[in-house]
Structures are given as structure tokens and as C-alpha cells.
Amino acid sequence: MNRTRRLLILLAAVLLLTGVAVGATLRAADRAAEKDRPRAGGPPVRPGAVTLDAPGRDVFRNMAWGPHRDEIVSVPDADPAGPRTSSGVRCLRFHTAAGTGVCLQSVRSGLRDVYRAVVLDARLRPLRHFDLAGIPTRARVSPDGRAAAWTVFVSGDSYAGTAFSTRTSVLDVRTGELDRDLETYRFVLDGRPHRAADLNVWGVTFADAGHFYATVATGGKTYLVRGDRAERTLRALHENVECPSLSPDGTRVAYKKRVEGVSPDAPWRLYVLDLRTLRETATAERRSVDDQAVWRDGRTLVYSLPGDYGSDLWTVPADGSGRARLLTEAALAPAFIARP
Missing domain, CATH: 1.20.5 (Single alpha-helices involved in coiled-coils or other helix-helix interfaces)
Incomplete structure (x- = not known):
């Protein structure tokens, strides 16, 4: 060779x-x-007409991968895991009541994302929009549809630690009058006005357009407060309450509570507080819930937990009985339109 x-x-x-x-x-x-x-597939989604005043429907942010991810979708209340009708409206956080919706969106501006709150009518048409100072995290509409609220992270992006700052705003939907920062309200603790530089407010849940509950954090503690828009006050009612959600009859608040002896990255358990007696009831959900639960009816709570698509919706009885059950996968930020 x-x-x-x-x-x-x-x-x-x-x-x-x-x-x-x-x-x-x-x-x-x-x-x-x-x-x-990301895992492909998920519940089937098709485009169509979505309204916020159709009785017996559930609406939420679709998390299934595909062209309709992040869009607000609708399903029959009797079949929450069934095929979804997609509105084409994308939201990071969403809530609706009495035909009014609030949608917290990410919008591309030049080379960066900015955020805004959009008030929607019952056909999901925009009525007003407001620039946001940070990353959207919570949104609520009052039961009569006349007020809306939202919370954003101004710095930090998690409630688990202490290095975060929030800004919570409340809007009069009819007039457009906006209370941009609830930290300007007078905070009353133990019957006396309390001023603190480290005050944070988040997680509004409405009793009516003029009154609400929320979380106030200061001095390393969190408090359930009752807010009055006319008086511009926040009055502390109970300690160790975060992200409250008022029951349809106005007598109880579901919330996440920090418990001892668990991971600091997953510190919460889901509880219900009787507002008359201040008696706490632990739900049967034993996992950490970092969400503002929603009442599906007067007996049942719905909340999100991490899943294959980012988030799934789970349900548990509010009275501490039963067990947690998967409601539907690939979903976030639910609202339930009651039957008449």
C-alpha cells in the first residue's frame, strides 16, 4: 500500500x-x-365568542401550550376540564364580576416589556387602561362590577421572602377615579394610627365597591385589614393573613397562612377565617398554596398549584373536610359566573 x-x-x-x-x-x-x-397538547382550545355575563360559565387564563396560551377562555361550569372557547384576549392576571373584567397585560414597547391594567366590558372590549409600575400579581373586581383592584411587584417577584415591594391600586370603574397606592391610606393597628416606612399592601378582595379586605405587611408581620375607600383607612383585624378572598355571603375569608416547620420557599397553607368569631379552619390542602383563592360557591375554594403547563387549578372544601381535587389542568386566574 x-x-x-x-x-x-x-x-x-x-x-x-x-x-x-x-x-x-x-x-x-x-x-x-x-x-x-414544554409539554405539548393539553385541553383542546378553539377560538370563539367569550362573554363575562353568561351564567354558568367559568373563565380563566389558558396555560396550555399553543396559539391560545395566555388567552382568556370559557368553559361550562358543569365541565371545567372540557373543551375551551378562547377569546383572543391575553392576560397575565384576570378577574371578572357582574360583567366587568380586569386584565393585567404585558405589552411590548421597543426592546422591553411594559405592563398595563385594562378594564373590559362584558364582551371583553377595552374601556380604560392604566400603566402599571411593576409585574402583575393580583387582580379583583367588586361583586357589583363597579370597582377593580390590582397589585404589582415594584421590586422582587415573590411573596416567600421579605425583599419585595408591592403597589396596590383601586379603581372606580364608572368614573375612572384611581387610588394609585393604598399605602397612602391611614393604617390603624391595635386601635391607633400606625406609620411605617416598610408598609406593603396587596391582595384586595371586595365586600362592595367602597369596602374591601387586603393584606398589610409591616415589621415582619402580615395583617388582614378592612379597607374603607371613603375614609381612606385600613384597619387591622387579624394577624398572619395573606391574599384574602371573601366568601359570597361576606362572613368568611379564605387566605394563605405562614406555618412553622416548613420550607421557607413554600411556607403557606390554605385556611379559612370566620370574620365574626375570628376562628381559623385549616383546609384539607396540605401543600403550599401561593395564590389568592377564589370561592367557586359558598362551600368550595379554587386555587392554583404548579403543573406541567405552569399552573393547574385545584379545589378543596372550605370547612376543612374532604380532600383536594384537581379541577382542571393548564389554567390560572379563574372566575365563576353564577347562575341566576
Whole structure:
């Protein structure tokens, strides 16, 4: 075998081994990418007409991967895991009551994302919009549809630690009058006005357009407060309450409570507080719930937990009985339109 032939054989071997190595690397990269790739599929979604005043419907943010991800969808209350009708309106946080909706959106502006709150009518048409100072985290509409509230993270992006700052606003939907920051309200603790530089307010839930409950944090503690828009006051009622949600009859508040002996990254359990007796009841949900629960009716709570698509909705009785059950997967920020 002459020298030229030997060189050609050597070169062929080198090319073959290089090809094998490159192929193996690409297959490994493919497997890694597949592992990290979001799960495909999920509940079927089709475009259509979504309204906020159709009785017996559930509406929420669709989290299933595909062209309708993040859009507000509607399903029959009797079949919450069934096919979804998508509105085409995208929201990061959403709530609705009495035909009024509030949608917290991300909007591309140049090279960065900015956020805004959009008030929607019953056909999801925009009525007003307001620029937001940070990342959307909570949204609520009063039972009569005449007021809306939202909370954003101004700094930080988690309630688990202490290094965060929030801003909560309340809007009169009819007049457009906006209380931009509830921290300007007078905070009353133990019967006396309390001023503090570290005050944070978040998680509004309405009794009516003029009165609400929320969380106030100061001095390393959290408090359930009752807010009065006319008096511009926040009065502390109970300690260790976060993200309250008022029951339809106005007698109880569901909330997340920090409990001892668990991971600081997952510190909450879901409780219900009787507002008359201040008696607390732990629900049967034993996992950490970092959400503002919603009352599906006077007996049942709905809340989100992490899932394959980012978030699933779970349900549990409010009286401490029963057990937690999956309501529907790939969903967030639910609202339930009651039957007449």
C-alpha cells in the first residue's frame, strides 16, 4: 500500500469518527432540549365568542401550550376540564364580576416589556387602561362590577421572602377615579394610627365597591385589614393573613397562612377565617398554596398549584373536610359566573 492510499484511508477514518461524535453530540443536545421543552397538547382550545355575563360559565387564563396560551377562555361550569372557547384576549392576571373584567397585560414597547391594567366590558372590549409600575400579581373586581383592584411587584417577584415591594391600586370603574397606592391610606393597628416606612399592601378582595379586605405587611408581620375607600383607612383585624378572598355571603375569608416547620420557599397553607368569631379552619390542602383563592360557591375554594403547563387549578372544601381535587389542568386566574 503506497503512502497516498494510507493517507486517504486515515482521512476517511478521521471523517467517520468526527461524524459519529457530532451525531452523538446532536442527539444528546436533542434529548436535553426535549427534556426541557414544554409539554405539548393539553385541553383542546378553539377560538370563539367569550362573554363575562353568561351564567354558568367559568373563565380563566389558558396555560396550555399553543396559539391560545395566555388567552382568556370559557368553559361550562358543569365541565371545567372540557373543551375551551378562547377569546383572543391575553392576560397575565384576570378577574371578572357582574360583567366587568380586569386584565393585567404585558405589552411590548421597543426592546422591553411594559405592563398595563385594562378594564373590559362584558364582551371583553377595552374601556380604560392604566400603566402599571411593576409585574402583575393580583387582580379583583367588586361583586357589583363597579370597582377593580390590582397589585404589582415594584421590586422582587415573590411573596416567600421579605425583599419585595408591592403597589396596590383601586379603581372606580364608572368614573375612572384611581387610588394609585393604598399605602397612602391611614393604617390603624391595635386601635391607633400606625406609620411605617416598610408598609406593603396587596391582595384586595371586595365586600362592595367602597369596602374591601387586603393584606398589610409591616415589621415582619402580615395583617388582614378592612379597607374603607371613603375614609381612606385600613384597619387591622387579624394577624398572619395573606391574599384574602371573601366568601359570597361576606362572613368568611379564605387566605394563605405562614406555618412553622416548613420550607421557607413554600411556607403557606390554605385556611379559612370566620370574620365574626375570628376562628381559623385549616383546609384539607396540605401543600403550599401561593395564590389568592377564589370561592367557586359558598362551600368550595379554587386555587392554583404548579403543573406541567405552569399552573393547574385545584379545589378543596372550605370547612376543612374532604380532600383536594384537581379541577382542571393548564389554567390560572379563574372566575365563576353564577347562575341566576
